[in-house]
Amino acid sequence: MILYYIKIMKNIVVILSLIILGCSNVDKTSNVESNIVKTGWNQQKREQYLNNRNDSTTWDNEMLNNDKLLIGVSGLGPFELGVFPVPKYELLGDGSFKGLGNTNEDFKAGNKTVVMNSFFVSKNEINKERLDDKGNEVFFQLLVLTDTLDTENYNLNKSIAISRNHPDYVGQGFVKTKSNTIDYFAFDTAEGESYAIINTRLFNLNFGKTILIAPQKDETFQSLQVKSPVLTSETIIEYTESILEEDTILKFFNGKDAI
Numbered sequence: 001m002i003l004y005y006i007k008i009m010k011n012i013v014v015i016l017s018l019i020i021l022g023c024s025n026v027d028k029t030s031n032v033e034s035n036i037v038k039t040g041w042n043q044q045k046r047e048q049y050l051n052n053r054n055d056s057t058t059w060d061n062e063m064l065n066n067d068k069l070l071i072g073v074s075g076l077g078p079f080e081l082g083v084f085p086v087p088k089y090e091l092l093g094d095g096s097f098k099g100l101g102n103t104n105e106d107f108k109a110g111n112k113t114v115v116m117n118s119f120f121v122s123k124n125e126i127n128k129e130r131l132d133d134k135g136n137e138v139f140f141q142l143l144v145l146t147d148t149l150d151t152e153n154y155n156l157n158k159s160i161a162i163s164r165n166h167p168d169y170v171g172q173g174f175v176k177t178k179s180n181t182i183d184y185f186a187f188d189t190a191e192g193e194s195y196a197i198i199n200t201r202l203f204n205l206n207f208g209k210t211i212l213i214a215p216q217k218d219e220t221f222q223s224l225q226v227k228s229p230v231l232t233s234e235t236i237i238e239y240t241e242s243i244l245e246e247d248t249i250l251k252f253f254n255g256k257d258a259i
Contacts, residue, residue: 041126041167041190045092049167052087059085067164076160077172078183078197086164098122099136100163102171103233106152107143109244109253115144116240117159119171119186120233126167126190138231139194140186141210143240144175147259177259180215198223212249214258224252 052058067083074080089097099122107114118141123131131137148156159173167190175182186196186205194205201223203211208227215221226249231239243249252258 046190049087049092052091055087056085058087058091060088061085076158077174078185079172081160081162084164086166089166092167093125095125097163097166098124100161100169101136101233102159102161103138103236104157104159105237105240107240107244109145110250112253112258113146113149114244114253115146115157115175116236117142117157117173117175118231118233118236119159119161119169119188120231120236121169121188130192134230134232135234136232138233138236139169139188139209140171140196140205141228141231141236141240142175142184142196142198143210143212143244144177144182145212145214145253145258146175146177147215148177177215179219179259180221182213182215182221210243212252214253214255216257217259218257222252222255222258224249 064083064085070081071083072080101120101122103116103118103120105116107116118138120136120138121127122136123134127137146156150156156176157173159171161169161171163169165187168187170185170187172183172185174184182199184196184198186194188194188205192206194209196203196205196211198211198213199221201221203223203225205211208225209231210226210228212224212226213221214223226243228239228243244253
């Protein structure tokens with residue numbers, strides 16, 4: 001069992017490495033280049049950030065000591081929380097980090113129950129031009145069909161947003177149904193690239209930050225990626241209520257083979 005999980009983790013690392021490699025070779029007309037202009041984030045700053053990771057004189061030791069309390073904490077998603085020394089946030093400028101969070105809620109899609117979670121980044125000095133007049137921006141939204149009525153049970157739906165890769169951010173969690181566990185991991189970079197992995201399926205969130213998952217009776221899954229508008233923690237509930245009234249979404253969650 002241990003070797004099985006090690007193999008899975010190695011495969012995930014390979015996937016993420018390929019994503020990062022691909023991002024470094026994008027055409028100048030791509031979404032990445034557009035966001036670099038809007039954020040002021042560039043290759044030189046990225047290289048300096050990576051150098052700081054290896055330079056112990058830049059590390060935030062107070063944060064590291066606090067994070068040591070998390071050693072051994074698990075059960076918050078596919079990855080156990082790792083404690084690493086990280087460069088001081090202020091090295092990227094005053095106000096470069098203003099917060100990170102998530103929004104959870106349960107909804108009805110016809111006669112079915114859907115669990116929602118999303119991750120958002122607050123407006124800061126790095127992303128302020130891209131966010132314009134918005135206070136924050138959602139970089140990932142997940143809607144999962146569930147057959148477990150006790151949706152308020154903390155052990156059935158957990159998630160966590162993590163800023164320790166600032167100015168990149170990650171979030172992870174899981175949703176349990178009667179016969180399935182839906183594990184997910186998402187990340188957002190200073191360059192404006194966002195990706196998610198849900199039970200080993202990879203999603204480029206630049207083509208839609210809203211992902212729908214419908215577990216099937218035969219324990220397989222179906223997914224639907226929706227190109228949602230720019231969402232914030234203030235607008236995501238209303239947006240979710242509206243799309244759950246759409247015929248396409250209702251048919252997806254209420255299919256004859258869905259749980």
